Amino acid sequence: MLQSQVSAESLPHAEYDGPTPVLRQWAAPGLATLVAGLPLQRRCMRARQYLFRAGERRQSLFLIHAGCFKTCVISPDGREKVTGFRLRGDLLGIDALDMPHYACNAISLDVGEVWELPVAQLRDSLPDFQQRLTAVLASEIRRDWGWMLAIGTLSAEQRVITFLLDLSARLEALGFSARCLTLRMTRADLGNFLALQLETVTRALSHLQALGMIGVERRQIRIEDPSGLRAMLGTASLH
Amino acid sequence: MLQSQVSAESLPHAEYDGPTPVLRQWAAPGLATLVAGLPLQRRCMRARQYLFRAGERRQSLFLIHAGCFKTCVISPDGREKVTGFRLRGDLLGIDALDMPHYACNAISLDVGEVWELPVAQLRDSLPDFQQRLTAVLASEIRRDWGWMLAIGTLSAEQRVITFLLDLSARLEALGFSARCLTLRMTRADLGNFLALQLETVTRALSHLQALGMIGVERRQIRIEDPSGLRAMLGTASLH
């Protein structure tokens, strides 16, 4: 249980030589260590299980301890948009900190575990907890802007590359392999997030594989040539 | 000086019957009244003047008192992305609250005035200032998600409509006319924000004018048929 990304971890570690251009700001580190001593409510998740839904009464924040989640918003007329894929260390629910109800859906893509944070209590006991929250929020804004930039200025293939490099770097920061990743989301989710059709995502992956840049086997992705991929971003036709 | 949007204000007020579907969360209100008594540094701006640039040392936050600003991020390889257009009451610089340097450029699109907020001082004197900040940050995240949704799921024309309705509603909330608006940004800025080419923006505006939905005269936009516009969003082919 909770063993998401083990397949990646069992593979050899590899170098990752430099940050992805823009998408390079993560949440404030160390929140997990901060709450280590507290009596937290732990909650295990199955794949495709909702952690919470937009509109539900917001009781607490959740710190991801294991697994992979997607967050998505849905417009009144039914259009859906995946706003991000969240990994261990990410906070879920912060976007509704000032509201009585959640503002998005949070769905587990795999088995996982979250820790429920008692916000009011933490605010009192930890002097700089509130400031930590603002840091997490600000960095989420910058992350979103990075993706808006990518979606607005890059071709389909470049967006997919950006996603792969970003995910690779995030997984590596968590101690997993940067070269071999398991996508926990469907092509449809990925396309939705990158503002592409799922077929376009598939084609981009196939093409990158044909170029020898990556290896694709269903949701297992091997990054064969990281610097080659990064070079394909630099040669941006600026759209 | 500071008389941005006067042209709109001098025109008759008109009804705005209902919120724009998704993009409907604004910054926490009343920040201006909160800081009313404090000895704030005021700063006047000209058109095209930078309030701050990404990378500059961040000293303070700025509360827009008058005018219109754009914020934008620039990737290392020179791709630019307008992340938003900011009006009176909006806070500039919050996205870098946890950093020593600004994370975006803030550029005045018109004459305007900002109030410089001494963050550290406010944090001490106003008990819930920090909490207000988190509210502003969270609402910025939701706003960004709304635009990501629009850009990812709507056609060019629908994005332009969404922008016009959003701006109209924001201006009305500030006491300006909801029917007659002055765009302070160029077509290029608008296109950049909406992930479209400037020519596509022009064509969308021309087409909406041909349909009798709006009147276009350079940067003066008259919204002739708000519900008609909103209907064009509902008839989304879901891309």
Place this chain on the structure above:
DNA sequence: CGCCAAGTTGAGACCTTTCAAACGCTGTGG
């Protein structure tokens, strides 16, 4: 008065979408 930035419009090319079909897993029931 003339230059220049901003905006408009047209025509063609191109990338992505759309629609369709086939394939491969996975879980279920006979």
Place this chain on the structure above:
DNA sequence: CCACAGCGTTTGAAAGGTCTCAACTTGGCG
């Protein structure tokens, strides 16, 4: 144990929306 349904993925071919490039117009400003 295998057949089968169902979802996710892959690939092809055609259509279409947006981009690109270009010319022209307009209004502002030195």
